[in-house]
Amino acid sequence: MRRQVVNDPDQMVAEALEGLALSHPDLVRYDPRRQIVTRRHQATDKVALLSGGGSGHEPLHAGFVGVGMLDVAVPGAIFASPTALQLHEGTLAADNGQGVLHIVKNYTGDVLNFTIARELADDDGVRTAEVLVDDDLATDSNNDDTEDDEEDDGGPGRRGTAAVVAVEKLCGAAAEASASLDELAQLGADVVKRSSTLAFALEAGTHPGQDRAGFDLEAGEVEFGVGIHGERGRSRIDFAAADDLVAHVVDPLVESLGLARGDAVLAIVNDLGSAYPLETYVAARAMHRQLDGRGVTVARSLVGPYVTSLDMHGLSITLVRVDDDLLRLWDAPVHTPALTWGGAR
Amino acid sequence: MTTLQAGFGERWVATLQATFADAAAALGDLDRQSGDGDFGTNITSAFARARGEAEEAQPSTYPEWLTAVSRGFLGTGGTSGPLYGMFFRELARCTDGDEPSLAELSAGFAAGLATVQRYGKAKVGHKTMVDALSLAVDALEGSSDENDPAEALGAAADAAQEGARSTAEITARRGRAAYVGEVSRGVLDPGAVAMALVIRGAAQAAGGSTDAVDASWMQA
Numbered sequence: 281m282r283r284q285v286v287n288d289p290d291q292m293v294a295e296a297l298e299g300l301a302l303s304h305p306d307l308v309r310y311d312p313r314r315q316i317v318t319r320r321h322q323a324t325d326k327v328a329l330l331s332g333g334g335s336g337h338e339p340l341h342a343g344f345v346g347v348g349m350l351d352v353a354v355p356g357a358i359f360a361s362p363t364a365l366q367l368h369e370g371t372l373a374a375d376n377g378q379g380v381l382h383i384v385k386n387y388t389g390d391v392l393n394f395t396i397a398r399e400l401a402d403d404d405g406v407r408t409a410e411v412l413v414d415d416d417l418a419t420d421s422n423n424d425d426t427e428d429d430e431e432d433d434g435g436p437g438r439r440g441t442a443a444v445v446a447v448e449k450l451c452g453a454a455a456e457a458s459a460s461l462d463e464l465a466q467l468g469a470d471v472v473k474r475s476s477t478l479a480f481a482l483e484a485g486t487h488p489g490q491d492r493a494g495f496d497l498e499a500g501e502v503e504f505g506v507g508i509h510g511e512r513g514r515s516r517i518d519f520a521a522a523d524d525l526v527a528h529v530v531d532p533l534v535e536s537l538g539l540a541r542g543d544a545v546l547a548i549v550n551d552l553g554s555a556y557p558l559e560t561y562v563a564a565r566a567m568h569r570q571l572d573g574r575g576v577t578v579a580r581s582l583v584g585p586y587v588t589s590l591d592m593h594g595l596s597i598t599l600v601r602v603d604d605d606l607l608r609l610w611d612a613p614v615h616t617p618a619l620t621w622g623g624a625r
Numbered sequence: 626m627t628t629l630q631a632g633f634g635e636r637w638v639a640t641l642q643a644t645f646a647d648a649a650a651a652l653g654d655l656d657r658q659s660g661d662g663d664f665g666t667n668i669t670s671a672f673a674r675a676r677g678e679a680e681e682a683q684p685s686t687y688p689e690w691l692t693a694v695s696r697g698f699l700g701t702g703g704t705s706g707p708l709y710g711m712f713f714r715e716l717a718r719c720t721d722g723d724e725p726s727l728a729e730l731s732a733g734f735a736a737g738l739a740t741v742q743r744y745g746k747a748k749v750g751h752k753t754m755v756d757a758l759s760l761a762v763d764a765l766e767g768s769s770d771e772n773d774p775a776e777a778l779g780a781a782a783d784a785a786q787e788g789a790r791s792t793a794e795i796t797a798r799r800g801r802a803a804y805v806g807e808v809s810r811g812v813l814d815p816g817a818v819a820m821a822l823v824i825r826g827a828a829q830a831a832g833g834s835t836d837a838v839d840a841s842w843m844q845a
Contacts, residue, residue, distance in 0.1 A: 357702065364707045365700035389704060392744055396699065396707050 282486040282493065282591065289489030293335040293355060300342055304617045307346045314369040315362070317342040317353040326455045327464055328352065328374035331383040331448060332367060333390050334359040336485070337508055340444065340587045343618030349452035350383075350616070358487065358590075359509045361389035367397035371406060379407035379461035383447055383468065385440025386414035409461050411451065411468030415443035415475040415598065417536050418505025418514045441508055442550045442587040442598040443475035446610075449619065453612035474601040476536045477548075478529040481506040481513070481594030485553055488590075504528065508552070508589040508596075522559070526566035526597070533599045534574060541575030546610060548598040549581065553588040555595050560584065563595050580610055586618070627770050628724045629831055634687025636830035638675070638694055643837035644822050645672055651843060652815040659797065659809040663703055668819060671701040671709065687724045691717035705816050708745050708754070712737040727774045730827070731765035734781070738762050752797040752809065754816035760788035761824045778828035785821040786842065792817045818843045 286292050297317060301310035310317050331341040332354030341353040354370040356362035362370075367382075374380045380401070384394045391412070398408045416439040451459075451468050459467065481503040484494035494510030497503060502525065505514030517528060539545065549564045551557075564583045571578055579602055587596070602610070613622025645652075645668050653665020675697025684690045695717055698710030719725050719733025738758045747753040761781040768777045792814035818840075825838040 360702055363700050363702055364710060365696060368699070392704065393707055396711060396744065400699075 281491045283491065284486070284488050284591075286488050289487075292488045293357060296335075296338065297342060297355065300617060307615060307617055308342070310342075311373075314373065315355065315366050316370040316373060317345050317355070318373055319345055319347070319351055322376065323347075323351060324376050325378075326376075326458065327378045327461045328376060328380045329383060329448065329452055329455055329464075330354065330367075330370050330374045330380050331444065332356065332362045332370065332394075333385050333387070334361060334509070336590050337587050339585070339618035341448070344445065344448050344452075344616045346614070346616030346620075348456055348612060348614035348616070348622070349448050349619065351380075361387065361393045364393040364396035364400065367393055368400040371397055371401045371408060372404065375401075375406045379409065381451060381455070381461060381464045381468070382408055382410045383444060383451065384410055384412050385444055386412050386437055387439065388436055390440075407461060409465035411447055411465055411472065413440035413444045413447055413468075413472050413475075414438035415472060415477045416441045416505075416507065417476045417478050417532055418507070420536070439507055441477045441479070442548050442596050443472065443477055443600065445548060445582070445586050445619075446475060446546060446598065446600045447471050449614060450606060450609045452614065453609040456612065457609075471600060471606070474537070474606075475598060476533045477596055477598040478504075478533055479506050479508075479513075479550075479552060479594060479596035480504045480517075480525055480529060481552060481589075481592050482519075483554075483593035484510050485590030485592035503594070506552075506589075506592075506594060508587060508592075510589060510592070522562045523566045523569075526563050527570055529595075529597050530567055530570045530599075533597065534571070534576065537599060537601050539571075539574065539576050539599070539601065542577075543575075544577040544579040544602050544607075545571070546600040546602045546606070547571075547578050547581040548586060548596075548600075549583045550587055550596045550598065551585040552592040552594040552596060553585065554591040554593045557584070560595065563597070567597060579607055582619075628720075628722060628726045629687075629730070629774050630833065631724060633724050633830055634690035635684070636833070636835050637687075637827055638679070638690045639835040640826040640830045640838065641694070641823060642672055642676070643835065644826055644840065645669065645819075647837050648819075648822060648840040648843070651840065652819055655813055655815040655818065655843065658812045660815070664705060664815045664819075667701050667703045667706055671698045671706060673697075674700045685723075687722075688717050688720065704745070705754070705819075708741050709819075711740045711744060712754075712758075715740050726770050727768055727772055727777055728770050730774070730778075731762075731768055734758070734765055734824075735762045750795060752792045752795040752814045752817070754814070754820040756792050756795070756814065757785040757788040757817040757820040757824070760784040761820075775828055775832035778824065778831050782821065782825040782828045785824045789813060789817040789821040790842075813843055 328351040336358040352374040503513040656664035678693040695713035715736040764784040
């Protein structure tokens with residue numbers, strides 16, 4: 281049986297956002313009427329960055345609002361897209377006359393509502409551009425069971441998962457350095473092309489107020505290629521030692537990105553909700569050793585919960601092929617509730 | 626150019642509020658048989674939001690009333706929320722005047738169909754609201770301001786109702802019902818039924834009424 285620290289399950293997202301703002305009053309504000317999270321002080325001299333999507337993936341996206349990353353986060357209900365009107369309000373709140381970059385994870389509902397929000401913004405004379413994040417290798421050229429049957433237009437494509445953190449950080453740094461809206465859209469698309477993610481889970485997540493996980497696994501099974509909404513994975517593999525599970529993820533990532541000796545990557549070893557730090561660092565060790573064995577340098581990494589799926593017990597690994605320009609953007613200062621480093625605010 | 630009678634927009638919205646207050650539960654039942662069951666509550670919450678928008682904006686003209694309904698749906702979740710929101714937005718924008726002419730309204734329905742298809746990627750026969758709306762647009766095609774609006778809209782509503790009824794014979798290809806495939810056969814598509822009720826509401830409002838429209842046919 282699973283239980284949660286919860287008052288009213290329906291109010292959980294709003295209460296957590298209020299808690300986030302109370303915990304980081306110097307960084308972010310929560311507007312319960314418009315249901316958006318904004319920076320404490322609106323930036324006035326740069327293109328604004330907005331992201332959003334279903335909740336249940338915390339600290340994504342609200343935890344990444346602040347200097348050097350997002351200007352506005354628009355959270356939906358758990359695993360449900362924010363509404364078009366919410367995204368529209370967020371876009372108006374973000375804009376300071378220099379346009380708004382929308383960072384969108386590739387899901388049917390999110391894409392629909394963001395597209396509508398851009399059309400509404402256009403009516404209000406606010407310029408927008410979009411970066412579509414679709415990094416999940418498990419859904420590559422593979423029709424995801426949870427999406428519409430879209431055979432007429434080639435299917436919904438890859439899902440958007442943890443690479444969105446890299447896109448938000450790198451585009452955020454470029455925006456602080458005065459990149460234009462078009463340049464940011466191009467940079468974001470480039471980062472997405474350089475990124476690939478794969479995940480596995482030992483146990484599914486549990487919705488607030490429920491005591492059963494989204495799917496059941498036998499003791500000897502691992503859900504491989506799992507999504508961040510409790511979607512079933514691409515296949516079930518045998519439970520194995522950490523090094524073997526990580527190899528199962530790293531090998532296809534290396535192949536899909538065409539990584540070769542001498543290449544450098546940014547790595548995100550992501551806890552999907554209830555992997556504990558000892559496990560996560562054992563996985564990080566395995567990834568380092570395996571990439572090192574291939575002559576691939578892990579130039580920078582994040583290890584911990586960044587894009588979760590409620591309390592799913594599992595991990596995802598994201599690799600982003602980087603060059604010196606991208607590393608400079610990565611190293612630039614960032615001050616958000618969930619990611620903070622570098623110089624003065 | 627003759628326009629619809631003054632107050633048409635307000636009457637249409639009042640008609641829709643009354644209609645869906647009665648019909649939401651039955652639409653939710655249809656959705657539970659083929660989709661994920663949230664259509665009834667989504668439509669109820671969209672009209673509740675529309676009421677809130679109207680209280681805030683105090684609309685007086687047709688474009689203002691329809692904008693309140695559009696915003697109500699655009700602030701609602703699911704896939705039907707945003708699609709109905711964009712449909713009503715095209716209707717809100719069909720005229721620069723206080724009330725539309727029949728020709729403007731007909732063009733608004735056609736623009737609404739195009740927008741719903743552009744965003745929803747649904748074609749006729751996919752068991753969606755398009756199956757009702759496209760027949761209504763066909764029926765209105767060629768109607769001019771010479772025609773009696775209530776009569777022309779009534780014919781469009783008849784066509785939409787036939788289109789909605791025809792969805793019982795279709796296995797879903799788009800929308801939530803696509804997930805259950807063959808199970809959706811024999812069940813009316815709630816999105817198509819709701820669209821037919823919307824158009825019937827326009828016909829009754831054009832005739833001066835604000836009564837809820839008869840929705841009993843969806844259970845036949």
